Amino acid sequence: MGSFSIWHWLIVLLIVLLIFGTKRLRNVGKDLGEAVHEFKKGVGGKEDDKPGQLSDQSRSDATSESKENDRNAQ
Incomplete structure (x- = not known):
């Protein structure tokens, strides 16, 4: 059971291409x-919103919710 030669790998590649087709393999690669x-983006911490900070939409939703709660409490 030695290592495979380049011809073995080419035959395997040909069989995979015949079974799946190039379009499906291209989509899988993409x-x-x-x-x-x-x-990598997640591990690097490159996120739009930092954890613990609210986005503009979330901030405005929280503000309007707190105003509504204040009205209901009165």
């Missing part, structure tokens, strides 16, 4: 690349 990119 999805995998996007997943790796998102993972």
Whole structure:
């Protein structure tokens, strides 16, 4: 059971291409690349909103909620 030669790998690649087709393999590659990119972005901490900070929309929702709660309490 030695290592495979280049011919073995070419035959395997040909069989995979015949089974899945180039379009599906291209989509799988694209999805995998996007997943790796998102993972690196998540690990690096490059997020739009920092944890603990509210976005502008969330902040305005929280403000309007607190005003409504104040009105109901009176």
